[in-house]
Amino acid sequence: MSSSLLPSLDEQSKSSTSLSNGEFTSMSSTAASFSRIIMSSSIRRSLGEADLSSAYESQISKSSRLRDNIHIQELTINKLQYDAVGLVGRETEVNTLRSCLDNLLIQEDHKNNNQNKKQVVFLKGYSGTGKTKLVNTALQKTTSMTENGMFVVGKFDFQSCDEPYSGIAAAFNEICRSMKNHSIEKKKRSSSLKEEAGGDDSSENDDDDDDDGDDGIGHAIASGLGSEISLLLRLIPDLDGLLPDSYQKTKAEPAGYNLDAGKMQFEYVFRVLTRVLTSFASPMVLVLDDLQWADVSSLEILDLLISDTENTNKLMIVGCYRSNEVNENHILYSVIEEISKKPEKQQFQLTQMEIESLNEDQSNKVIMAMLSIDNEERTKGLSEICFKRTNGNPFFLIEFITMLEEEDLISYNLGTLEWKWDKTVIEDRTMSTANVVDLLQARMRKLPDNVLLVMQYAACLGSSSVTLSIIDLLWTEHAVKILGKEKEDITKIFGRLEEANFLEFYGIDAYRFAHDKVKEAALSLGNVSSGSFQSEIGRILFLKLDKAMLEKVLFDVTDLMNKGEVYDTGELVELNIWAAEKAKHISAFNSALKYATKAMELLPERKWSTHRDVALRLYTMAAQLAFALRRTEETNRFIEQVLSQSSITTLEKAPTYITKIAKLTTSDMKPEDAVQTCLVALHDLGLSPGSMWTLPVRALASIFSTIKKTKKMPKEKFRNLSPLRNAKDEAIMTILFRLSYSAYMVKRHVMVMWATNEMVEITLARGVSKTSCLAFSTLGMLAGMAMKDYEAATYFSEVGLLLLKTEPSKYSESSTLASVCQFVLPYTYPLHSCAESILRSYKLGLQSGNFIATSWALQLHSILYPYVMGKRLGDILGRIRQNVSQMEDFKQPEQALLTRIFWQLMLNLAGQSNNPKKLKGTIFDAETFVPERPAQRGFIELAKLELFVFLGDYEQAAELALDAGGVAKGAPGHFLGMIEIFHRGVALYAMARKTKKRKFIKAADNIKSTVDKWAEQKNPNTQHYIMLLNAEQASLQKTKHTQADDQYRKAIALAARTGHIHQAALFNERYADFLFHRKTKTEHEYEAFQDLAEHHANEAIRLYRNWGAFAKVHMLEKERT
Incomplete structure (x- = not known):
């Protein structure tokens, strides 16, 4: 939630007031001292000193570097000039991307400018059109040139498309490593400077330095996330390196049976972490590549990061995906469609781009650059063949030219210092080149066996698992036996693959494929794609890796072992359970259910007899996961499996009973059936x-x-x-x-x-x-x-x-506070004194994933309490759209709906509807809405009553009052029942004074007796209510008019003194009405009462105007004229 959404109740009308949020307010000052983030190896492989136009880097990086003991020969005149290739035909796209980044960079004061928005770009195109390299070229160098900027890429992988959060986790681990490396380097520089300055003459402020030298990042993370950090460490292990040495790790409160709350908790913590990181690395450009392979959980996180209105730091999110693999039935298509509907509401600027293949002229320019030829006509014939074979796909085009050189179909003549080729021979020899995968495989087949096998190992693994240590392990345990060779230096083999542009260096000890098509080609070559090969690789890793390392690559290993022959069923069942529980821990419920289902499939048919405990563990978890995913049929099937087993005790069935009860109460909307299920379970428990x-x-x-x-x-x-x-x-x-x-x-x-x-x-x-x-x-x-x-x-x-x-229990405390602030405390404490409890409910709800309580707290603090207390309507309306948006973001449609009812009520009062007396408008239409729950009906009736009372339609208000419905009936005990009962009394007394009918008098007196009891119990929020009702009752009897005068004045004075502007306005209006119609004995007395009535009528108008009820103001002014 934005801090501005929860101002102190006593100061909500002051625009300068905002909720204190200590974990974030100090970030900007600390971040100012955070010097330029040093890019990690994967990020530093930017265009560097090379020209910004060095596109398609993974294909043209042959002049890159010397690393370890790998020698890469420098390019010479007789080599293809990869580095000379520019971003041909991409000028418009580059300018668009840089314009988006510029919009972020020019924002001088991002947090105080309401117009500032995060930038969101979706870039689509066919595979090989250069989406990733376009983004790198356009944004990476510009970002790294800013003082605190960071450019980071998270890539999804088709081999690991079910691995939860793979691209997200890779990006955030990269961010944490980069920040940690920066801190280490800064500390070293600081130590060196001190030594140069005189060794032991340390600054007196040394003791105040961060204990981990993290520039305050670790302390900000610890402060912002608290114990909830533990929820992220299994997904982002490198986050641990940023935490202060003094930080005491504690486990977050477990979600228990409530997986929905656990997921909300995880998502909230991820948002907070992102806010902290982007407050230090600003601007941050987060690129998520190959989104077509992202799992559902990753897309949910993407949506959360984009829609996080509280993150006002400079963040640009770029999502790249293959347009030919995303149709209307693809989940990514739906996600982008939903995101495209809410830029204004969620405060981000959305740009959608498409990158296409090169045309024939552009393809010719690429070839000219690679061959260092200036004459377009000389390469035209060659480019026609290349264009025909590759359709202008940049990656395919460059690989095709590379293949021509390797096959000696083009060669450099050192005598003439020119490239030569035979167009006819090329055309004949390349007729069978169907696609880039075939071409790549042809190149791969020429590799030595040992080099090819290493690349095939890498192809079996996810992008985060291709490390020298893991490949070395596979070589030792597998390749030596297969090839019959001695152990080799893996670094040299990787050097060969890197020189051939098949792999590229990706940080310490890690490599990745230069392009997805390279991995695809390697994976489909030979028997690598077979389940037996991959499961064998997985089992080696399972048996040989230590537990800590296996935990890091758990999903990869499990997926590999699931693909082939089962060596040990018990072993594979336990591995899938481990993967399911890890996925469940990080709220990746789709993946968790997939692993749990695989484990269940491995169990024998008589599992409840032979593997009772394992079956119970799996089916209990599967029921919870399926319910969290709202998969009704699967949930019912898993629940029935558990509850139908006579060998299982009721206590062991309890978690499944609870899942069934939750399902009946929420998704099925069958609370009566839930009651019966509870009674059955309790009976079986004794x-x-x-x-x-x-x-x-x-x-x-x-x-x-x-x-x-x-x-x-x-x-x-x-x-x-x-x-x-x-x-x-x-x-x-x-x-x-x-x-x-x-x-x-x-x-x-x-x-x-x-x-x-x-x-x-x-x-x-x-x-x-x-x-x-x-x-x-x-x-x-x-x-x-x-x-x-x-x-x-x-x-x-x-x-x-x-x-x-x-x-x-943060979850229970949040619920308790939200409940008592609605049903208990308002009867004994002034509403403004409950603010601290509401804010605590709100904060604890966020931390524990209790978004039900969080939404109630938000509604109470920002809407209901301010309305009842008479805060200015304009101030409430200024926040309410954001409030509703966040309730919807929290997936709390009920609270959002009830808030919309009050939103429309206030719009009507403010004169922003066509017919103020009808609860109908752009936000809510009571005439077409059919209430499904008592609370909904109660809120609608209360809103109508408020309109009728404040807009002077006492006849309709009295009809509602006599029906005795509303909140008092729909939500018994709710504090809104107090204002509802009071306004019923006002309407009934108004009609009693107008009609003199006994039914109105009797009903009004009954209500007054209720309010009298509140007063006797010293309810601090209703003292002015009883004074007004005393006045209204006395006004009905001529002998008590003097008493009525006294009570009206006291009621007006108390309402004004306690800040209830709206009630003070209503009381003045009611007193004026009494005076205008008061019978007198003399002309002088009549004129005196008329003058006094005029004064109170004018005062009512003034107060209604101050409150912001302009519909009422216009109505009264029209009556007066």
Whole structure:
């Protein structure tokens, strides 16, 4: 969330106010001192001193470098001049990309300029058209020339297309390594300078240096992510190198049964990490290459990074993909379509580009450059053949020319100092060149066996696994036996492959293929593509790598072993379970389910007899994963497999029961079925509510007894409770909480009471679980709703929060705070004093993945509380679009919908709708919307009531009031019920004064008695309500008009003093109406009342204008004229 979305409630009308966010506010000052990021080896292989036009680098880098003991011969006059090839025909595309980067670079103050937006580019084209090299050429050098700029590429791989986050992880590991290397270099330079300056004469500020010399990056990461860092370390192990030496690693709160929350938590942490990194490396250009092979989880992260409105740092995201492999049915197509619909809402600038093959003239220019020939006519005949064979595909074209040289179809004559060729011979000899893969394979077949085998090993692996150490291991364990040769120096073999432009150096100890077509060609050559070859390679790695190294390449090894003959079923099952659990840990549920399904397929038919524990483990996890992916049929099948097994205890089935209950409650929208499933599970666990006929009496008696007994207990007793450590009791507590939630949804309040009472009793008798705090907060809600004992309700809420010290849970605390700020605290504390609790709920919800509570907290803090407190409508409306967008981003459509209802209400009041009295407009249309839940109906009725009351249509307002629906019925106990009940009373008294009908008077008096009780209980948020209702009641009796005058004045004064502008305006309006129609005995008295009425009417207009209710202002001004 943007910090500007959560200002202090007392200061929301001040534009300068914003939520403190300490983990980010210090970044800009620290980042200012962060000197230029040193690119890693893969990044530094930029155009360097070479001209910016050195395109298609992987094909033309033969003059690159000497490395280790590899000698690469320098280019001479008789060699093809790869480096001379420029970006032929790409001028427009280069300018477009640089323009996007310029838009980022020219933003002087990115954080304070609302017009600043991250740049998002999608570049598509056929394979080999030079998408990646175009991006490198256009952006890499420019980015690296900026003070803190970073250019990084994450590449997806067709061999590892199911590996979760492969390209994302590669990019972020690269970022972390680069930042760490920069810090090390900076520290070395600092030490050298100190030695030159006099050795021991160190600065007095040395003690203040970061303990890891990371320029503050590590501390910023530790501060921003806290214990949630652990969620990322398995995916981005190089992140560990950035953390301060003093950082104490702790595990993040486990998601448990709630995988949805775990995924949201993971995504939030990834966003925060990106914000921190881009605050130090600015601008950052993040290139994700070959997106057509990205897994679903990676595309979700891409969407999250693009739509993160809180990241206002200079970030440019470039996604490259093959247009010929992405049609309307491809998931990437859908993702890009969705992203293209929301640039304005999500504050980014989207550019979509397509790069095509070269035309015949452009192809000729490439050939001229490679052969150092200036005469277009001389190469025209050759270029015609080359164009015909390659269709102008740049990669294919360069490889084709390379092949012609290797086959001596073109050669350099040292006598004439010219290239020579025979057009007819070339045409005849190259007729069979069907595609670039065939051409590459022809070149590969000429390689020595040992060199070719090494390249084939590399082709079997994902891009992150092609390291010298792994290939050396495979050579030792496999190649020596296959080729019958002694161990060779792998670095020399890699040198040969690099010189041939098949591989390119990619950081310390790592290589990657120069182009995907090279890997494709190598993988389809010989028996490499066979499952037996690849599974053999995978098994060698599985058996020979240590656990830490195997963890890094786990997905690659598992995929390889899954492709061929099964050597050891148990071994492969455990490997797939390991991969599934790792994927689950990083919230890559599609991949996790794939591995879990593979493991299940390997089990024998009688698995529940022969492999009971493994089967239970797998099917339980598969049910959770399938539900998280909303795959209904699979979820049902996995659940049935577990629950139908008689050999499994109910306790062992509990996680699957919980998955089924969650599915019934949410995706199936069958809360009644969820209630029944809860009762079945509880019965099997030994707990039952007994006879349903007598349950209402028993439950009510029990809850009243528990409330009476528990509110007398000192807090010290709760502090001394031990954690609950019995697995069966933990399962019962979890299911009881699910039962109370499902029962509340279907208004089975008796069942809510029973479940809550049982949770409280278990906590007191056996110990504290993670749901105990929720149990006591629910007990507080029941104390308020059933007994109107808000003092006890507040006490139970405090006890619930106190129990979190015994059994900490950010998720539960976030839910508890969000609940009590809606149902308990507003009855005993001023709304503005709840701000801190709401903000904590919001923050903890983000950290724990509890986006339900986070969205409620956001709605409370930014919309509902400000509205009820009378904050200016313009200020609320200024934030609300962003609020709704973020709720939708959090996948919380219910909160977004309820917020839209209030959004339309405020637009109507502000005069931004055609018919202010109708809840209908561009944001929400009550006339066409069909409510599906009580809360939806309640919010709609409340919004209509607010419009009718504030816009003076008391007749319709009174009709709604007599129906007694709204929030008070749809969401019993919700604090909005207070303003709703009060405005019902206002409408009914208004109609009573107008019509003198008894039904209005009686109904209004009943409402007043409710508000009287609030006042007696010292509800701080309704004191002005009762004063106004006292005045309205007194105004009905002539003998009490003086009393009415006094109460009106007091109500107006209190509303104004407490900042309730809207109520002060309404009270002035009501008092003016009373005075205008007041009967008098004398002309003088009449004129005095008229003058006073005019004053209060004008005051009402002034206050409505200050509030921003311009529809009401125009209405009153029109009436006055």
